[in-house]
Every structure is written in C-alpha cells, then in structure tokens.
Amino acid sequence: MNIPQNIISRLNELPIEEVADRLGIEVRRHKALCFKHDDHNPSITFSTSKNIYKCWVCGVGGGPIKLVQDKEGWNFQEACIWLGQKFNVWYLDGNNRNFPKRTSTQKYLTKHKEETVIFNKEVYTWLINNATLLDPAKMFLFNERHLDEGVVKKLRIGSVVNSLNMVNALIKRFGEDVCLKTGLVRRGNDGLYFYFYTPCLLLPYYDMDGNLIGVQSRYLGTNEKVPRFQFMSSQKTRLYNLPILNSLRRGDKLYISEGITDCLALLSDGLNAVAIPSATILPIEDLILLKNYELHMYPDQDSAGEKAFMTLRRFFINHYSIVRAEVLPSGVKDYCDYYIKKQETNG
Amino acid sequence: MDESNIKTVMDKGNYTFDMLFNDIQADSTDGIEIPESVYMSNREYKSKLIVVQMLLCLADLYKAENYNSNEKLRNAIEIKVDGDEQLSGYMFFVSQNPQFNYSWNYMRKCRTNYIEFLVNSIRFLNNVLVDINLLTGKSWPGNNIHVVFHDILDVELTSEVPFVKSRLLWENFYRLAMVKSDYNIVVKIKNNLLKTSNRKAPSDMKNLIDSVFDMINNESKKNTEYETV
Secondary structure: OOOOHHHHHHHHOOOHHHHHHHOOOOOEOOEEOOOOOOOOOOOEEEEOOOOEEEEOOOOOEEOHHHHHHHHHOOOHHHHHHHHHHHOOOOOOOOOOOOOOOOOOOOOOOOOOOOOOOOOOHHHHHHHHHHOOOOHHHHHHHHHHOOOOHHHHHHOOOEEEOOHHHHHHHHHHHHOHHHHHHHOOEEEEOOEEEEOOOOOEEEEEEEOOOOOEEEEEEEEOOOOOOOOOEEEEEOOOOOOEOHHHHHHOOOOOEEEEEEOHHHHHHHHHOOOOEEEEOEOOEOOHHHHHHHOOOEEEEOOOOOHHHHHHHHHHHHHHHOOOOOEEEOOOOOOOOOHHHHHHHHHHHHO | OOHHHEOOHHHHOOOOHHHHHHHHHHHHHOOOOOOOOOOOOHHHHHHHHHHHHHHHHHHHHOOOOOOOOHHHHHHHHHHHHHOOHHHHHHHHHHHOOHHHOOOOHHHHHHHHHHHHHHHHHHHHHHHHHHHHHHHOOEOOOOOOEEEEEOOOEEEEEOOOOOOEEEEEOHHHHHHHHHOOOOEEEEEEEOOEEEEEEEEOOHHHHHHHHHHHHHHHHHHHHHHHHHHHO
C-alpha cells in the first residue's frame, strides 16, 4: 500500500509535541523523558520550529512519523495510518484497522491507561445531570472568567469536586461492571478511581439533535502535573456547541474558536460561537456544516493559533467559504484573555 | 548601488507563500472588496481562490531549493497526479460525456497537460517569490512603485514590514494556465511604466533592479540640477 506523498507531508507537519502527547509522552517545556532508555532526567528535546525531536543520550530523533515509529515500534505505514486517524488527516478502511499493542511510557505523571471504553450515553447523561455547579466551579466560571450564567446553564456545564463520592454514586446507580466499561471509573493499584482529575468542570458535547456525544473536563486544581483537559466521547472528536446551528440562519455570523474556553467567552459576549477541540484537531464532518454561515475567527496570538486559522481557512476555501480573521488587541493572548480584561475594565 | 540600500534579511524576514496568499485573499476578507468590476461572480472568485490556494500550497511543498531541476519537479508532480485515484475517477466520469465519444483519450491528454501546467505554475510562483525577496532586499525611494509579474501578480513595494503588498490581477487569471519558465516583469511608478524585462534567471531580476535604481537616481539628480539652476 502506498501512502500518498501529500499525506506524508501533512503528517510530518503535525505539531511534534501534540503527537508526543497523543503517544502518552509527557512534554514539559519542550522536554521529555526518553522512552528508549532508562531515563530519569529529560533527555528528549523538541524543536517546534523544526518540528522534530531528539534524544541527546541515545540519539533517536526525527519528525512526527519517526516519533510514532520509534515510540511504538511500528513500521512507516502503521505509523502513518495511526497518525492519520488520530489527527483526522487520513483514514484507511474506517476504524477497523488493528494496531499492534501500544507500549507503555515513562512519564512525569502516571497517566490513566488507554483502554477500549464504551461511551454509555445513559451513564454520561446521569453524570451530567448530577454534576451540579459547586463553589470551585462557580468561582472559576463567574469570578475569574466573568462568564455569563445563562450561557453556562444553557450549555449544561457541571462540576465534580469529590471524585470518591462520584465513584460511589456511579457504582450504586449502574454497578461496577458498567462503570468500568464506560471508562468513567477505572481500577488502579489502590482501588477504583474516577477518570477525570478533580476538582473539574464537566463540559458536555451535544450533536445537533441534542444527543450527548462526549464530555470534556477542565481541571480546576493546582497540581501542575495534571492535564488541564481530558476527553471522553462516543466517536471521534466533534465540534463543541453544535446545537447553536439550529438557531442560526444561512449567512448569520458565526465565530469559530480554538478550544472551549474561548467559545464560552464569545458566547458570554453575545456572539454565536462553536469550538474546535484544539489547534490541530479539525472535526471536518462537523465543520462542513458551517460553510453557509459568515465565519469569523479570533486566532490565538501564537504560532499554533495562526496555524489553526490557516488550516481552517484552507479547509473552508476548498468548500467555497471564507473564514475572516479578526485581530485581537495587542497584549492579549486569546479571546478569553481579551474578554476577561474587558469585563474587569468595565467593572 | 548604494550599500545602504541593502536591507538584511534579519531586518525584515522573508516574504513567504503564506504571506502572499494572505495578501491575495485579503481582498475578500478585509474590506469585502471582491473585485467590483464584476468580471467574475462571487462563486467564480471562490473557485479561482481554490486554484490559487492549491498552486501556492504545491509551490510551497515543492520548493525551488529542493526541486531545483525541472525534471525532478516534473517527476514529483507526475507521481502525485497519476497517483491521484479520485482524479482518475473524475476523468472516467467526465469521459462518459458523449461529446468525448466515451473515450478517455482526451482526458488522458488533458492529464499530461495538467502536469505541465502544475510544473510551470509551481516554477513560476517559486521564481516570483525569489524575485519578491530580491525586491524587498532593497530600500526603495518613495512609494507607489509596483512590480507586475506576467500581468498576473501586482506587487507594491511599501515602507512597512513585510515591505510588499501583493494583489492578484484576477482579470488575467487565465494567464496562469499559460505561464512558462520565463515571464515578463514590468516596473511602474503609479501607472507610469518605468522598465520592462523578460526574466529567465534570477540574475535578470537583479539586473532589472539595478537599472531601475539607476533610472530613479538619475531622475532625482536631474531634478536636483534643475533646482540648482
């Protein structure tokens, strides 16, 4: 099987640190522990400008495809297929491709194991219905971020503060087996634990028909080693806030944001907005639904933001639509930052 | 030429395909100024934009420094186009039109010509980018200096980073399909023609820049003499 050259080029353009993250490699300040040798001080350096990695001890290194090959011990084609699927660049034979088992990784923080889990809509709906907004979440959303209460309520954002209570409640309601299969509850050396790091916000994803299709968490604690966002979904990543499309007419103004936090700020500012999960993940089946709206974006003021805008622009031009870039004032890094400053200035 | 006229790359950064595309499509996104002359509809404009985007992406992918010979570039493009299964499917579909007598021959010839078109336009765009970066390496006196490449791209030299503003001459869009390895360059001040040249190699561009500078310098000397008299 030949992999088209343009696909190989695009795969090698995927941000190397994002690829590393997907492989379970903990990257901090462009460094990570080497997965090829017994490493205790980070020997791998990532160059985001050259989009390569290198271990200065054992010498392994290269671009994104090579990283997947080295980390998982796969051949070139397997690495390309895996990358293509993970980043929505390219698919082969749907989702039936069986990959060799992924290897374990040394990390700064033991991440939860990747297991095949089933997104049980009933369990997750119950979770969302019972994850009421508690004080740490209210503090974050309304005092720090100045978000609109109506927006938060409409999007059914909830929170979990005590993970043990939540695990017990879930098991009492659905039983241990079901909870383990959904991936919400996991078994570790010290017993059962909740998948999402707590305290956290829970942000539900719905499709246009209002079906729950995924849940993303936003960690609210102070442990810097904990990932800020975690995601569980029934299918590959989708756009956030799809139901808003039901209330829009062709040609209406719609903002696309990079990440949920900017989306919440835009919505709180009275603008129509949806969010792509990150700068590198484009849910193209959902994005195509947006082509008949007047699309705008405030790119984040960094290279990843610029890249996200360019990728979106390219996508939409190919579908006869144009995304207009709006410029943020200097000194703010993204729309959320701009919104907070604006709210604080206005008192 | 005065050495002070030479700016370093460090001062300005290079003009890239991304910047070029930003300039080209800024017409539609900045002031919603989709060319008013209505020589094309909005939909036609968007179709053309797709082609421009595709060509610039290819030109960026097959950069001149890596594909320095025409043969190497042609081989790369041939592999890409011949290996495009969707294009083959499209060729079959179009060839089922009775006008083509249900024959694939015409489409196969078209594919070969298409490869040539891609090679020529990629080469052209790469060369234009090299030329633009040569232009921005100089400090140009005054404003309103335009350099027009093959009646396709109008590059205005400005005093602000990135020192150029490009505009595609949409009315001459068709010329993209006919561009070859050499092309015309016209230098103008406002609408007054200053110099024209046929560009076959980067040295032609350098010579053109030198002669334009000489012309501008001579002109300003003359003006100074008149004032003195």
